[in-house]
Amino acid sequence: MLHRWRWMLRGSCVAAAWLLLSGSEAEGYRWNLPAWVPPPVVPADNPMTVAKVELGRHLFYDARLSADGSQSCASCHHQDKAFTDGQALTVGVTGEQGARSAMGLANVAYLPTLTWANPQLTSLEVQALMPIFGEHPVEMGMAGREAELFLRLQADATYRRLFARAFPQEAGQGDAALYSLSTLTKALAAFQRSLLSFDSPYDRHQYAGDASAMSASARRGEALFFGEKMECYHCHGGFNFTDNIQHLRLPLVERGFHNTGLYNVDGRGSYPADNPGIVEFTGEDSDRGRFRTPSLRNVAVTAPYMHDGSIATLEEVIRRHYAIAGRSTSGAGQPSPMRSELLVGFEVSDDEVNDLVAFLNALTDTRFLNDPTHGNPWPRAVRLPSRE
The missing domain is CATH 1.10.760.10 (Cytochrome c-like domain)
Known part of the structure; x- marks a missing residue:
């Protein structure tokens, strides 16, 4: 042991x-x-x-x-x-x-x-x-x-x-x-x-002033990402695109754990017994199904997605998970009642999905x-x- x-x-x-x-x-x-x-x-x-x-x-x-x-x-x-x-x-x-x-x-x-x-x-x-x-x-x-x-x-x-x-x-x-x-x-x-x-197209566009670093589609996706419709930035904000952060200039450490409604085994928001979230360490039932927010830097090359690798593509993450406020595995087909209040779902068009994925692709640092x-x-x- x-x-x-x-x-x-x-x-x-x-x-x-x-x-x-x-x-x-x-x-x-x-x-x-x-x-x-x-x-x-x-x-x-x-x-x-x-x-x-x-x-x-x-x-x-x-x-x-x-x-x-x-x-x-x-x-x-x-x-x-x-x-x-x-x-x-x-x-x-x-x-x-x-x-x-x-x-x-x-x-x-x-x-x-x-x-x-x-x-x-x-x-x-x-x-x-x-x-x-x-x-x-x-x-x-x-x-x-x-x-x-x-x-x-x-x-x-x-x-x-x-x-x-x-x-x-x-x-x-x-x-x-x-x-x-x-x-x-x-x-x-x-x-x-x-x-x-820290050398993605987004970095070169945002911080180095390179207007050509991101496509028009990626720039539209950026507006969606940081907008109130999809609210991605609430959990994936800051220079590392996560709400878990510590560094020299930050007086307090920030830690973020969220239930994204990935499972709803029994209709009450339960998660598989071998993957319950941070409740395993905190003992608090409200922590069931809560996992750490990953950084989205280089996310385009890190498939499959979610903590259990259960979603194959970024398009599926957007359409079949966040757009419906968390997928469900319950017989009733309802999202987990324990999912984060930040997940409210949204209507999304094909063009918007393509633009958001283009923005996420722009977080890839090929030099790294x-x-x-x-x-x-x-x-x-x-x-x-x-x-x-």
Whole structure:
């Protein structure tokens, strides 16, 4: 169970005060952000460094972090899909299927809550432990095999160099300190914080004054998106298109969880037992069916949609879900009575659907999707040696 090792990071990741770092203060690390984007917040015990990000990138793409050497973090987070995987639900090394889809990692540094339905999981350092060592569901399957994992890493000359550069203080304390859950998760978290996406056609049009960056259709879709008819912006607002946000210039963290009326199993607004929403952690019945609002940046490449991957296209999301104020699976065919009051439904024409989709397409940052600094650094697939 996770409690076997969670205590090892509790002091550093939970009790540590948040240190607000600008690019010039983060030990030489430069965020390279546009002027209109505030720097992220970084935990005091894990400042950003180039060496730490590079180590994290190698770890992220290394299948040796899984029990049988078949999966890496990147197996469920593909760069060309904005670090989602194109699947409705994730599947682990044992074949066990998860209850939710893989979330995109673009601009994850700005998110105060990191998963669909766990409001208590707020640290990238802690979250990194879940796919590697978690047992419900099993993803990478390394629970109880921590020592084996670190032996694998120590055996690689590339890692011996990268770990020592990223954690020079720990390197002077011996292998036990250098190859640990703490250094592993800090490096993975640092790499994920470096995944910044702010160069979409919308950004160039809105902030750089490039009038040609968006089509006329996309501009009409923008008006619909930010208008009162569809009210998309209420939950998908701000520079990251979500109501979950934290950054240097924001005095208070904002967190948004909503029931979008995706299910209505018994006519009373219930959700499937294996996917109930944040009620699983809060115990409040009013939280049944409430999930975190995802960012819409790069949304065009992150299908299928919703937390369970149950809607295939953006057109269907608009027509068959939000336009009818939440779909229903109840026998009576009624939307969930627990759906957010922000979902009121709307009439929509074919042209309006096309325009709104054109706007959502304009949130795609192709430079981010192809940036080699975010890609696989290994010259070939890294797997465990054959046991045959």
